[in-house]
Amino acid sequence: MMRALYTSATGMMAQQLNMDVIANNLANVNTTGFKRSRADFQDLLYQEMRPAGTVVAQGAQAPTGVEVGLGVKTGATETMFDQGTFQNTGNKLDVAIEGDGFYKVLLPDGSTGYTRDGAFKRDSQGKLVNSDGMAIQPEITIPSTATDIAIGKDGTVSVTEAGNSTPQTIGKITLTQFSNPAGLKHLGGNNFAATDASGSPVDGTAGQGGFGTLSQGILEMSNVQIVQEMVNMITAQRAYETNSKSIQTADEMLQTANQLKH
Incomplete structure (x- = not known):
């Protein structure tokens, strides 16, 4: 043959x-x-x-x-x-990463997932979560009395509460890098998991040490x-x-x- x-x-x-x-x-x-x-x-x-x-x-x-x-x-x-395009949404809880880095979320099985999807929301307890209700890590809880939310380029989350004009810092969104992000495992739902090929996760502050900066009111779309x-x-x-x-x-x-x- x-x-x-x-x-x-x-x-x-x-x-x-x-x-x-x-x-x-x-x-x-x-x-x-x-x-x-x-x-x-x-x-x-x-x-x-x-x-x-x-x-x-x-x-x-x-x-x-x-x-x-x-x-x-x-x-x-x-x-x-490579970087995706940006879309201005005006939503206070939409956050885009300009540069390298991933958000950390708590998966249902208790493990950690990594994502570039910054379309965050508040759950019934005020926690900052993704569209599937997975809480961002470390957890950030927004008070129900908050009248305004500000997320800085370094990830600092501040809120202004009713009756108090002075913003209060309630947490910080940290980012994670990998030496070989192409080695991450796709989990679906816009989430990835670390593998031996991706290397160990390295946490850091947005805008420092090679990490990208955060932009509030903007979403990173598909590349x-x-x-x-x-x-x-x-x-x-x-x-x-x-x-x-x-x-x-x-x-x-x-x-x-x-x-x-x-």
């Missing part, structure tokens, strides 16, 4: 996964804090028919070998953490560029069609060989 059939099949499967990644990017084009992904591919093993340097005659060596590749495989799906994703989609589609054409051509060659006996 011709190797081209199996080689082209790996190419079609690779482009199908590529399309899955692109489709997920486009589906999340309006997701707050979403980071696009990219599929990386690697060539498979090579069948070596003659090694380079083989002696072909007295005192002569073949300068190159004879190798045939066996296709392609998925090497990784990498998350790209998906629709035009770029559409170009990637066209490229993946054409590559898929080309691999399917290779299978058709290999099939026609086999058909020709089968008809030789006639």
